[in-house]
Amino acid sequence: MSSAGKIEETDLRTSNERLKKYIREKVNHLLSVMGTKPLNKEELDDSTLIELDPIGIIALSFEQVLEHQKETNRRLTVAKDQLQAVFDTVGVCISIIDEDMRIVNCNEKQKELLVSSNTKAIGRHCYDIYCGKDSPNLDCPAVETLATGKPVFIREVKKKHKHFQIVTSPLNDADGKVTGVIEVSMDVTEKKKVEELMRQAEKLTAVGLLAGGIAHELNNPLGNILGYATLLLKDRESGLRPEHREKLEIIVEQAKKGGDIIRGLLDFSRQSVPSFSNVPINDIIRKTVRTLQNRFSSQRIKTDVVLPETFIVRADPRQIELVILNLLLNSIQAFEGVNGREKTISVRTGRENDFVQVTIADNGPGIPEEILPNIFDPFFTTKPIGKGAGLGLSICSGIIKEHKGSIHAGSEAGKGTEFVFLLPAAGPASG
Amino acid sequence: MEHTAEDIVLDVRGQICPACLLITLSELNSNKERLKGEKARLVVKTDHRDATRTIPGAAFAMGYSVSVVQKERHYEITLEHEK
Ligand SMILES: Nc1ncnc2c1ncn2[C@@H]1O[C@H](COP(=O)(O)OP(=O)(O)OP(=O)(O)O)[C@@H](O)[C@H]1O
Ligand SMILES: [Mg+2]
Numbered sequence: 001m002s003s004a005g006k007i008e009e010t011d012l013r014t015s016n017e018r019l020k021k022y023i024r025e026k027v028n029h030l031l032s033v034m035g036t037k038p039l040n041k042e043e044l045d046d047s048t049l050i051e052l053d054p055i056g057i058i059a060l061s062f063e064q065v066l067e068h069q070k071e072t073n074r075r076l077t078v079a080k081d082q083l084q085a086v087f088d089t090v091g092v093c094i095s096i097i098d099e100d101m102r103i104v105n106c107n108e109k110q111k112e113l114l115v116s117s118n119t120k121a122i123g124r125h126c127y128d129i130y131c132g133k134d135s136p137n138l139d140c141p142a143v144e145t146l147a148t149g150k151p152v153f154i155r156e157v158k159k160k161h162k163h164f165q166i167v168t169s170p171l172n173d174a175d176g177k178v179t180g181v182i183e184v185s186m187d188v189t190e191k192k193k194v195e196e197l198m199r200q201a202e203k204l205t206a207v208g209l210l211a212g213g214i215a216h217e218l219n220n221p222l223g224n225i226l227g228y229a230t231l232l233l234k235d236r237e238s239g240l241r242p243e244h245r246e247k248l249e250i251i252v253e254q255a256k257k258g259g260d261i262i263r264g265l266l267d268f269s270r271q272s273v274p275s276f277s278n279v280p281i282n283d284i285i286r287k288t289v290r291t292l293q294n295r296f297s298s299q300r301i302k303t304d305v306v307l308p309e310t311f312i313v314r315a316d317p318r319q320i321e322l323v324i325l326n327l328l329l330n331s332i333q334a335f336e337g338v339n340g341r342e343k344t345i346s347v348r349t350g351r352e353n354d355f356v357q358v359t360i361a362d363n364g365p366g367i368p369e370e371i372l373p374n375i376f377d378p379f380f381t382t383k384p385i386g387k388g389a390g391l392g393l394s395i396c397s398g399i400i401k402e403h404k405g406s407i408h409a410g411s412e413a414g415k416g417t418e419f420v421f422l423l424p425a426a427g428p429a430s431g
Numbered sequence: 432m433e434h435t436a437e438d439i440v441l442d443v444r445g446q447i448c449p450a451c452l453l454i455t456l457s458e459l460n461s462n463k464e465r466l467k468g469e470k471a472r473l474v475v476k477t478d479h480r481d482a483t484r485t486i487p488g489a490a491f492a493m494g495y496s497v498s499v500v501q502k503e504r505h506y507e508i509t510l511e512h513e514k
Contacts, residue, residue, distance in 0.1 A: 036452065036488035040481070044450040054453050060460040061493055068494030 020046055027054045034058070034065060093164070093187070096171070097126050097142055098180045113187055114159060126183075131159045141168040142181045149178045162189045196373065207378040208398070215265040222262065226255040264322065264395070274316035274402055278426040281356055282307040284317055285347055288324040295332055296345075304346040311349055311356040313423040319399045320423070323407075326392040327360045327419050333383065334364035334417065355405065355422040367411040375409060396421070436469055436511070442476045444505050451475075451482040456489060459510065466495070472511040478504060486510075 027049075028038035044054070087094060093110035095103055103121050114130045115121045121129045127136040136143045141152035151169040158164075164185040171180040229251045232238055240248065289296075289305055296303055313320070331345045348359045367375060374380045376397045381390030400407045400421050407421035441458050443451055455475055465471040475486065483506050487497040496513040499506055 031452070031485075031489065034489045035492045036485045039450055039452065039485075044453070048450060052450060052453055052457075054450070057453050057457045057460060061456045061489065064459065064463060064493040068492070071494065 020049060023049060023055065027058065030055070030058045030062075034061065091186075093183075093185045095126065095130075095183045095185075096180060097183060099146055099178065101125050101127060101136060101142065101146075103129060104180060110185075113162065141166050142183050144168070145170050145181045146178060156188070157185075162187055163192050164188065207394075211265045215262045218258075219262055222255055222258050226252060226259065229255065274319050274399075276314055276316055276403075278312050279315055279317045279320075281311050281313045281315075281320070281349060281358060281423065284320050285324060285349070285358070288321050288328065289347065291325070292328055292332070299332060299335060300343065301332065301335060302342060302344045304344055307347070307349050309349070309351075311351065312426040313356050314426045315403055315423055316399075319402075323396045323399050323421065324358070324360070326396050330392060330419075331360065331362035331364060331417070333388070334362060338364060351425065352422055354425055356425045357420060357422050359418060359420045361416060361418040363416040366413045366415055366417050367409065368413060369411075372409065372411060376407075437465075437471045438474050439465075439471050440474045440476065444476050444478050451477055451479050452485040452489065455482075455486050455508075455510075459490070459493060459495070466510070467512050469512050472509055475508040475510070476505055477508065478506070480506070482506070483508060 024039075024044070027044075031038060044052075088108040090107070091109065093107065093113055095106040095110050098104050102123055103126050106115075106121055110130075111121065119129065126142065127133045127140070131137060137157065139155065139157060141155045141157065144150075144152050145168040149170050149172075151167065153167055155166050156163060157166050165188050166183060166185040168181050168183045170178045171182060173179045229248055232240070233245065233248050233252065285305065285307060289303060295301075328345065335343045343363065345360070345362045348361075350357045350359075371380075371382070376393045377390070378394040379390040380394075381388040383390075397407050400423070403423050405421055405423040407419065409417065409419050411417040439458070439462055441455065443454065455473070458473055458475075459466065462471060462473065466473060475482070477483075483499050486508055487499070490497045490510050494513050495510045498509045500509070501507075
């Protein structure tokens, strides 16, 4: 062989070697991408390296890898959509909160109940967004779970005037460190309201029975006092001196007043059956305001009564008068101690679907938020002994309930108080 | 376990496996339709221990589930479409 031929052969061999090395490297590289180990030299000798066409095989396998990946992605998307739908439509609030108490994610229910519509909740502090506070509550279950790493089962917490039952569980990273909390909460506000109403109704029934019983017992002796005093007054032969006659008249007057009180108690215990008729509510309002005119003027209270339209309600006028009287009296009494500014009581009427709405408002001191839930309770009063029995509002609520209406109070401390009650309208809205 | 799928057997026992993995991959490629359609499973019989380590990784990536059973003198690697 010529030396030139030898050189050519060596060149060919080296280039062959380089090619095989290249193929081997690429095969191993591709295999490692597929998630497996490189091949040993014994597993793949040089001749099979070429015969087997490894790169061809791997290329085809890659096709399957990609198809599988696509399928997996599709399934993940479906699963994610399903989970999101569950997340959002489940009837409870779900939030994921990180260790700094920032909201990582929350579902639609959570937003609906505690996030105002234009607020972005994600990334903000949960106590800011959900509780409207600048630091977490002392009894916050999320704080506890973050601190202890343990779940908290069903704690009742108040957030923005709503009551929630909350369960929290920790989110851990691979090392078991707590990195956040999942908080699931259920709105129990309505349930609590119903419970509260039940409690109040029970109390009212008990008190009503008691009051009714006493009123009945008192009615007879009081009737006798009134009867005998009247007899004596009418007896021309009794030879009463004028000053005695005057005292007797006071006895009759006071006995009548006592009778009114007893009738009120019977109203309260609902042992006097209301007699319903169709009555214009404005007339009752005007009449009651007139009764109190002296007290308004002597206490320099302005009345602002605007009743532009005639509304007919199905009601017992005597009982509704009692309601309005109680509400006006409360407002008058609330102004005691208020001096040096204008004192106004306003009365409005309006139509609310099948109901007529009456609003009685004052710009008095208002009712503190913490006692607002109790004011309709019988015997609840903030007034000194002898000034208030705490029966006024519970009588009102009893009467309104009997009329199949509703009554509620709203108040802002320092600004005033507003009582609104609804009575079934008699007939369709006028106009 | 109940299955009506046919077993495609790749028996490479007693051979110095020339890249057992590549042959298995090649088999998975050429029988793709039947395997993916769950009409067949691929059973690889090998006495090469390394194969039990290389095959599962690649097969997972391609969407197959892999089970390895050690028989008396060989391994049986079953590959089927992952549900
Ligand atoms: N307009 C109002 N402004 C401020 N507080 C009010 C007003 N109306 C009611 N309240 C509060 O609600 C409490 C309960 O009222 P309610 O009429 O039931 O009883 P009362 O007025 O105390 O006693 P009673 O009516 O039996 O004389 C009052 O003691 C008062 O604290
Ligand atoms: Mg009162």
